[in-house]
Amino acid sequence: MSSENMTLKLKIWRQKDSFEAGKMVDYTITGVSPDMSFLEMIDVLNDDLIRKGDDPVAFDHDCREGICGMCSMFINGEAHGPNRGVTTCQLHMRSFNDGDTIYIEPWRSQGFPVIKDLMVDRGAFDRIIQAGGFISVNTSGRTLDANAIPIAKEDADTAFDAATCIGCGACVATCPNSSAMLFVGAKVSQFALLPQGHPERKERVVNMVKQMDEEGFGNCSNIGACEVQCPKNISIEVIARMNREYFGALVKPEN
Amino acid sequence: MKLDARIPEGPLDQKWTRYKNSVRLVNPANKRNIDVIIVGTGLAGASAAASLAEMGYRVKAFCFQDSPRRAHSIAAQGGINAAKNYMNDGDSVYRLFYDTIKGGDYRSREANVHRLAEVSTNIIDQCVAQGVPFARDYGGLLDNRSFGGTQVSRTFYAKGQTGQQLLLGAYSAMSRQIGKGNVKLYNRHEMLDLVIVNGKARGIIARNLVTGELERHSAHAVVLCTGGYGNVFFLSTNAMGSNVTAGWRAHRRGAFFANPCFTQIHPTCIPVSGDHQSKLTLMSESLRNDGRIWVPKFKEDAEAIRAKKLKPTDLPEDRRDYYLERRYPAFGNLVPRDVASRAAKERCDAGFGVNATGEAVYLDFSAAIMRYGRTEATVRGIHNASEDQIRELGEKLVEAKYGNLFQMYEQIVAENPYKTPMMIYPAVHYTMGGIWVDYELMTTIPGCYACGEANFSDHGANRLGASALMQGLADGYFVLPYTIGNYLADEIRTGAISTDTPEFAQAETAVRQRLEALLSANGSNPVDYYHRKLGKIMWDKCGMGRNAEGLKQAIQEIKALRAEFDKGIKVPGSMKGMNPELEKAARVQDFLELGELMCIDALTREESCGGHFREEFQTEDGEALRMDDTYNFVSSWKFTGDASNPALHKEALIYENIKVSQRSYK
Known part of the structure; x- marks a missing residue:
């Protein structure tokens, strides 16, 4: 059961563009509500990164209701994360627990070159x-x-x-x-x-x-x-x- | 400038036929030398791109998403209207026309709406031929359901994914033309300005969102199919990327913006859950076919429910208030969206809301589940079915109809809507206002067209459910392909249009300077900070209810926010490469100007009509009170160089075929 105010460790793939090599980077995020969607959690992280003068994490997303097919995160080794029959944008933080470490990567395939961070072509x-x-x-x-x-x-x-x-x-x-x-x-x-x-x-x-x-x-x-x-x-x-x-x-x- | 809608002469039901028979044509050899830019690849854009390319024009299609299939038409759920009368329930082209005019609260053009109703039947034929898998009954024929504001079943559907299936049909048709080289696709490109040469739209400045480069693209005509501007409210059912920028930039270049304050607040959306909320999710209007909307009849029950001391399923029938059925017995739960939304707000404002914030009502399927279950038990010859058996059978049928919607709800709210009623509340969904267009869908800039939700044309002050898909496809498949020829017939001698001209250079420089200014503001707040503030002003003061005092305050607040934005914004990165924050900043900058125009428009229109509810103008029963003697016109705004001082031009609405009357759904 997830608590009302979670702290999570995130390991996110950062890659400047298609030409440079990428790497996993660690972040800690606090104050995560179980009612947040996964992408809203990333929004909060990005808000923080921008305020600190860092480069926010680039990711694809649009409809945020599971139908446009744009969001595309590989979460803890699974496409769209641990739940079945849902896209990343439909995943909610209630599926995670306080203190969890979450690995977030882009789709990996020769057919889908990385454009930036979690965004692929x-x-x-x-x-x-x-x-x-x-x-x-x-x-x-x-x-x-x-x-x-x-x-x-x-x-x-x-x-x-x-x-x-x-x-x-x-x-x-x-x-x-x-x-x-x-x-x-x-x-x-x-x-x-x-x-x-x-x-x-x-x-x-x-x-x-x-x-x-x-x-x-x-x-x-x-x-x-x-x-x-x-x-x-x-x-x-x-x-x-x-x-x-x-x-x-x-x-x-x-x- | 006098606005001329250029509506053809003749009886209403002959106008479009006569127009088509007399409109100028462009021969196939000449079409091959004419370029058309289409911005946006939703239903309107994809269908227009496919159709124009099939006809022989050279098309360039632009979308900001990674693929044209992502456009937000994809998220439309419930269905598409067409006057097929397959159900033999009395439907006709005239009735669809009449329902649309009435549903729009008598603020749309008769000729446009009649044309829409006429071509509606072609759309269904075309989509079936493309392989769109609409729902069918056991005889193999197409099924229909009802939507709000009508008393017939004319809505074709594909479960709760009708928009997806229709968009994929149009996307397939466009992809076929891309494969043939007749359409050139520019995905991950965003239009940031319209280029005008000698008074005609001649191209656009687009930013390649991957490389960050600004590109010049020329054409003999530019078609904006860029959707609605509901995201001015920050929270809406629109996709995160939906924006007004293409339309607003055209507006700043001379395209009039019509009825900007006509926004649709959809009654059945999942309520806001917290400050982190980034968007709202619609629960299709089709659910009102089977769901009954209610709140507790007594305040003490509402309080107990809010405190989680009472479950809605434990509240007996006689302590529930099915307020839509009570107030509107003729249409019941299927009243139009504006009426249903206001009724929900009225109950919640009066203290009967059912969630922690007090801003939610119930949408309850238990009666439908039992009704379907009993029918199914009879069909299967189970005569002594238990309550549980009936419920199980009924749940299966409801799942077949609305399964994906129920699943979406459960994902977001973590409650099972088969077992406990859904909680819903109104949210911004669609914008009836948009770029002013004439009968030919041309804006006030020659050679610049607007189709689909981006224009203002067909829905008046309130759109009926399942009519957005109809309009997008009507414009793209069946209207624009005829009307654009009337303009392009004069362009056959023009030849290729150079982008190496002062007009393109000036537009590109202006875009570059604007983006550089956003990047160099170097304040401390991300874009969303200002977007949320704007959204709150708009929702509180230009939302479901509006009044003069609130609108005047909103105008001042938006002006102040705009000044704050210019100095306080912090956009990381540079022009080069992928920079989503820079994209957002430019879009929000345009929303900050549009928001003020919406408030000015709402303040100027001293009446209530459809989704525009001025609290000072209501009947004794709290219904919208129109002022037909003074406000029976389209408010069309010209950009004057100062966003706070737009110039109003009026297009009078003339009703020759319909008697304008007080809308009643009782």
């Missing part, structure tokens, strides 16, 4: 989507009526579950192989499960996987850490589905 994910993570339909206002094609509720729901991926990169950060297959599999699955996605399903999976490989992400070896630490609880079934789609596309390339 996840442009690789955008480039994978650009390679095929879409359905080719122009804006026209003349598409089919939305109810023209019924979609079985189960398929729609499964597609939705895959589509809830927030692109945060926790799967990559937590995987010993730095594999991005949970991310790619989620998008491939969403479209493979929907009839709208079928015309391009083969070239989509081939193109996305090709880009994934070019970005330097590793392969899946069925460890399963990604689905444990995924803040949206996306199942590794999406990787299995992606593999089926991929092999199907290789065996019979035309649609």
